[in-house]
Amino acid sequence: MAKDIERARKQELAIHKIIADTVSQPLDLDKLLDTALEKIMEVMNVDTGGIFLLEPETGQYVLRRHSNLTEQFIQEMGRVSLGEGCTGTAAKTGEIYCAFAMAEREYLCEDAERLMGIDCLAAAPIMVAGRAVGVIELFAPSARRISDIEADMITTIGNQIGIAIENTRLYQETKQNVTKLSKLKNQLEQTNTTLRRHLDHEAYIAETLQKGLLPLELPKLEGYEIAARYISATKEASVGGDFYDFIPVEKNVAIVVGDISGSGIETTTMSSMLKNTTRAFALEDATPSDVINRANNVLFKEAPPEKFATAFYALLEPEKGKIAYANAGHPSALLAKRDTNVIEELPQCSPALAITESLDCAQREITLNSGDVLTIFTDGLIEVRKNKTFFGLERLKDEILGQPSII
Template identity: 25%
Template sequence: MTPRGEESVGTGRLDTALADTVRRTGASAGGVYLLDEPAQALHLAVMCGVPAEVALPWSRMAVAAPFPVTDAVREDRLVWVASQDDMARAYPRAAAGLPYRFALAAAPLPGRARCWGALLLLWPASHPEAATRREQGHITAAARRIAHTLDQAPVPAAAPTRPRLIPVTADRAADPSHHAAADYVERLPEGAVALDLEGRITFLDSTAAALLGREADRLRGTRPWQSLPWLDAPLAEDHYRTAVISRDPVAFTTLRPPDTYLRFELHPDASGISVRITRATPPDGPGPAPPGPAPAGGYAPAPTAPGTTPPAPSTPAPAGTATPAPPGAVPAGAGAPGAAQVGRLYQLLHLAAALTETVAVRDVVDLVAQQILPAFDADGLVLSAADAGRLRITGHHGYDPQVIDRLDGLPLDTDLTPAGDVLATGVPSFFADPAEMARGYPRAPKISGKQAWAFLPLVISGRPVGCCILSYDHPRPFTADERAVLTSLAGLIAQALDRARLYDAVHDLAHGLQQALLPRSLPTVAGLRIAARYLPASHGMNVGGDFYDVIRIDPTTVAAVIGDVQGHNVAAAALMGQVRTAIHATAGAAPDQVLARTNRVLADLETDLLVSCLYMHIDLARGRAVLAGAGHPPPLLHQPGRPPGPLPLDPAPLLGVDVDLSFAVTDLLLTPGTTLALYTDGLIEVPGADPDRITADLARYLAAHASQDPGLVVDGLIRHAWRSGRYTDDIAMLLLRAEPQTS
């Protein structure tokens, strides 16, 4: 299937641009991700230099996910990962699925009017860890050229359905000397095999066929670990993947049953892998001699005879790569039928690492939809849980809402779908086509129109708690490998879903308590425009002790308060309510007295939590405000005709530090147009950024937009500080603007 993104940029344009970039930068592999803005996801459109199955787990990624290409797009910068150690530290989820040595760069594709996506480049393990300034310039220039190619496309690029694999180099032209080269190889006393980057055998000589024990015609076009049962083990494929990704020479020794040890030396480049095969020394005796002339057809193995140890590889493998097995090494094994391929194993590791990062049920559903569905080429998802004897759907993707309404709430013993039976037995069910499904559940295929299904029980401690359904828009057989991986994956999904449901229950309780304690509405006061926002952290418990309030004292006097209780839990939310009550009880007194009395209330509560607070007494009739703070960030101040910035306040400790604290006050003249932005520290504590610089930047933004509606200004300040929208802490904001009073 041709990706839609390929068609939209014209045949070959994006392919040529990527291949040229890989050659010019000296990279070993590369790919172009296109940004799907509505879905906020990156789709791999075209790639070269690595097998397609290696990139499968990363063919679609949410922009918010932690990966180099997503960071490049989100932060609009070049991301350089120098080594596997750097990858493990910065991107542990990606490192779990790619445990190889290589260097990596990701750069955004800056178009004329939008970011098109990201360029991804990989270098061999031999690349220096530091990228020079000149090299970084080449990478960013290449990204701009690809973005220009996308800008010039007659039809805008769209998210592809699947990535297109292209060669890095052009096909080598036919040369008469190739026959002489083949004759030369045939005369050597060792086997020669050529693999393409997908791992398929493109050439082997008769000696190699003899050593491998199979006719050459039956091996060409196959992958060795699939066509040779004794190589059907993760070890062989993992060595191949190490060579093709790290571009390191790799050597290993394995047993060809019953008693022949073979040594494989893999030498990779941009076009494929050359493999040298020789006899190896057995663990318990002298090694067999190199084979003699191969028999006709190259099928029968050469006889074993005492001889010498085969020579060492011509190019030593760098540190950290696979090395030849010494005498006594464990053989690769006979490889049981149906053994999972190493790519599936690493894919499972990648998905397992991703599932550990999910928090809420919505996170689990999104992860399964964004990464697990593409990994298994599925089109639809339904997650359901057993609740009071019924199947309650907790999440879905790729289904019409009317179908979901019909399936939601079915009894567990329903014959409309296999989900109930799967829950009752704990045994997965696979249906390759509608006819197979209709034999047991005649009405099921007619409901959704899907053509193949995998029903996976979600089991926790031996107890089925739900069912995960993957569905397909086309008939599809399920191999033993896929069934094994999907069944294992269901266990990981069950654990993640169970944690997420518990989290959601606690969160709903705590968040409901917090919302009940925040003011439902703010008073309308002549001469004062007011706007407020509370935003929970986008990650973690999503509930904390941030609060704000505006308290009317009389028609021309109000009190404004903002604060932050330490912690993100139910205790913090409950204490926040008690602090607000204490402030309400003393509002109208001098600001320093309000804070002092609130501090004594905290001492009486004997809590271990501390509270930052800023209290402001506003007298609109006199155009004057008096402020006092307790360890809280000073408000941003803008007055027409004056430079904006934080309002200087005398520092004071947090509430709860000492029962006998005193608090200094600050006077402020409220001229018409004076705007104050009160906020909690979650607004300015952006990871990797200087809070002072962010504060100064926000003050300039406030001055530039102070005349706008206060609600729009508050929203703009939050977006300006947190461009990604993923807040790491709660944010409370209160914006106050003095207006001319009408008589």
């Protein structure tokens, strides 16, 4: 009896060492299983065994690591279903399946006897959260039977291995996810690089097209001082839909300032369409109202549905100082009168272009006197911000009247 107790204590210490060795293994499943199987066979004094793990895709238990199993056994019993053989029975019941010292049956496992000439000593489930994720199966001659104490030890080992397997699975799953995320990050960076190149190329094309929309030189008219400036409010808006043009019409000069919604090549292309359309109609000696209305007809048919444009078209008669203008949805031009030091707004005559198929933009007329200043601009000028404050229309008026505001 004393020898049995001493032997049990030694086996218990050996069990704790197995558990410690198993849990301390690197988070590599195959290494963990190799260590666990080696130590279990050592403490149980057997040299034949294997560890089966659940294959989630099929629901079967597959022989993952083994020692001294015959090829015939591996081929026939290397994959078993729930409830099949000793392994499947242990997995199904969640309890150790073994023959104790007083077992009535000569052989517990006919397959093991048939394929290897030895018997199944024990098949112990590896449990995780109440589910068998694997089975430890040990083999020995049929004369060798395990005791209750040994059965408890194998069960304990199985449970501890289950924890280690689950930790390893989570580690490997996390590692795989990190690897996937790393690959996705690299792919995203490559995509972003390609996209930036594409956008830079597109921006270059759009900028080139936009520069072609602006006149190379300004008209020179006796008695008039004409100035023009094109500056983007932000770097992002460097390629937009704004443009201006001066069109000689016999002795007169047509002035066009337009703005297309959006930015990029499509917007710049639509700006070119509007510029060329207004120029073509202007050269037919049409009135400002006719030019704007006919330009709307073209843009409504040709422009993308989400696009629209605003335009201020003015026809100047230099000898008389008269201006006839049509304003389609564009910010009101500002006429600063020298004699009164007051600014008049030249309001819109109609909604923007390309919104409705038919447009009725009625023109209006003004007269420029000596010293008067006419300022035509796009909304970008008054919507530019500094410290979250818009420049605004009133500040623009102050600048025109020589009363600069600080922003």
